[in-house]
Amino acid sequence: DADVTQTPRNRITKTGKRIMLECSQTKGHDRMYWYRQDPGLGLRLIYYSFDVKDINKGEISDGYSVSRQAQAKFSLSLESAIPNQTALYFCATSDRPGQGGGTQYFGPGTRLTVL
């Protein structure tokens, strides 16, 4: 079984709808991240969490919110989806700092299309 899973893998929705993307991990890592990927722009950090009670904004947090329900679960919400949020979304996890601790492991991604 995959260490980092994301649901759904694909989603098509309409402008104005609320959408939640979910991420679960079995790696036992404390740190979790949400990225979006757009052609030509690479991976950009949306939010990150260092533990259950810690939430931090990344480079492009506007229009998004997150919830860290447990060590293993980190969800991303789009409160009112708009077409320019159409992208590939990736969840990632990493261990605490230290040798190898910063290495991030990615989920398979969610392809979101907002019409």
Add this chain to the structure above:
Amino acid sequence: GQQLNQSPQSMFIQEGEDVSMNCTSSSIFNTWLWYKQDPGEGPVLLIALYKAGELTSNGRLTAQFGITRKDSFLNISASIPSDVGIYFCAGLRGGSNYKLTFGKGTLLTVNP
């Protein structure tokens, strides 16, 4: 945000050829990572480098952490069709040790 300078942007090679790609930065990194991404999938970690000068292999892949800590390269030997994909470098600084800085990727196409 800051990007790593990754080159080449794309490569089109024949099966069996060796491939080399690299990343450079004006800043020092404590960790260099190389990922491969297949279309519609998430980046998969290939090699992680934690010490300046470190040379690490993973099958036909070899990567090195530059001695200046500002660069890294990835070599693929005897390429095969399943090597097709986008290869990303990523760097981690010390201190906060959370934010990956990514290269823009190298698109590799292997002609059978």
